[in-house]
Amino acid sequence: MEKMLKQDEIDALFEAARAQAAAESEGATVQPEVKTRVVPFSFSTAGQISNDQLRAISILNDLFARNLTHNLAAWLRTRFHVSLVSAEQIPFNDFLLRIPEVNYMAAVRLEPLGSLSLIQMEMGLVPPIIDLLLGGEGREGALRELTDIEESILASVVEIVCRELSMAWQPVGLSFNFERRQMQTQAARIMPVNEKTLCLSFEIRMPHGSGLLNLAFPAVVANTVLRRLTSDWGKSRRHAPEVRARMEASSKKIAFGGSLQLPSVRVPLKTIETMEPGTVIRFNIPSDTAPEWRVGGQLLATAEAIRQGTRRAARMERRKEEVGA
Numbered sequence: 375m376e377k378m379l380k381q382d383e384i385d386a387l388f389e390a391a392r393a394q395a396a397a398e399s400e401g402a403t404v405q406p407e408v409k410t411r412v413v414p415f416s417f418s419t420a421g422q423i424s425n426d427q428l429r430a431i432s433i434l435n436d437l438f439a440r441n442l443t444h445n446l447a448a449w450l451r452t453r454f455h456v457s458l459v460s461a462e463q464i465p466f467n468d469f470l471l472r473i474p475e476v477n478y479m480a481a482v483r484l485e486p487l488g489s490l491s492l493i494q495m496e497m498g499l500v501p502p503i504i505d506l507l508l509g510g511e512g513r514e515g516a517l518r519e520l521t522d523i524e525e526s527i528l529a530s531v532v533e534i535v536c537r538e539l540s541m542a543w544q545p546v547g548l549s550f551n552f553e554r555r556q557m558q559t560q561a562a563r564i565m566p567v568n569e570k571t572l573c574l575s576f577e578i579r580m581p582h583g584s585g586l587l588n589l590a591f592p593a594v595v596a597n598t599v600l601r602r603l604t605s606d607w608g609k610s611r612r613h614a615p616e617v618r619a620r621m622e623a624s625s626k627k628i629a630f631g632g633s634l635q636l637p638s639v640r641v642p643l644k645t646i647e648t649m650e651p652g653t654v655i656r657f658n659i660p661s662d663t664a665p666e667w668r669v670g671g672q673l674l675a676t677a678e679a680i681r682q683g684t685r686r687a688a689r690m691e692r693r694k695e696e697v698g699a
Contacts (some may be wrong), residue, residue: 438542450506460575467567481553496585632669
């Protein structure tokens with residue numbers, strides 16, 4: 375698109391050109407005046423998902439979508455496809471306004487944060503799923519409220535969704551635990567309506583139905599997840615060779631606690647109660663068992679206790695990989 379210049383902008387260009395020409399004729403260089411453009415800042419746009427974070431979220435949830443596709447397709451014995459369609463940060467009130475009057479929502483607790491999030495499924499998906507689980511062909515049905523039996527059946531599906539979410543989100547240390555179904559009036563109390571939430575939308579397609587599966591996370595969870603995702607999947611920076619050499623040399627000076635000990639054994643309480651100086655305690659291990667050399671509690675090798683000068687020492691016999699071979 376061509377930009378149309380106003381008369382004052384044209385005059386400013388000619389003035390700058392004349393000043394530049396006059397300065398060059400006198401042997402001086404004049405830097406053109408740079409005008410700073412001031413743009414109003416909107417606090418509502420603060421904290422938006424960056425490109426790196428969006429890429430990390432997509433990688434994480436594409437894994438969830440693939441796993442859910444395979445597992446639910448095998449469980450329902452039908453074609454089932456899940457794909458991530460959007461990831462955005464919006465106020466919780468906007469998320470609630472998108473939810474139709476007839477819907478299925480469930481509260482999910484995220485551990486170890488202890489926060490609640492929401493899973494919302496469009497009701498167009500519910501009749502085919504319930505029909506399949508009851509032995510039918512997965513036909514569509516009328517959009518209506520669920521009976522108690524149908525709600526119990528659908529809860530088992532949501533538990534599978536939570537299990538797959540826990541598996542996919544394992545790199546960020548979160549697990550999803552299904553709690554109970556939430557009505558729309560109850561869902562509004564889970565988070566403040568003005569709180570910015572991370573909302574993920576997945577499209578689910580079946581032979582006789584399709585719809586969206588939406589997830590809403592509170593700000594504390596969203597910020598924690600985004601920080602961890604960016605650190606895990608962001609662009610990695612490699613240190614210069616000399617820096618890596620210094621780090622390696624410094625790390626070799628770190629001291630770790632070590633011990634030369636026999637394998638752990640169980641001793642009866644009555645033996646411990648009757649112990650006295652000179653008592654011989656019989657361990658349930660062979661007499662030719664070599665002591666274990668452990669560093670930081672981790673088994674590294676078996677070794678023999680020896681003396682070197684005036685000090686006690688250990689002579690390594692077999693590495694960890696060879697122990698038990």
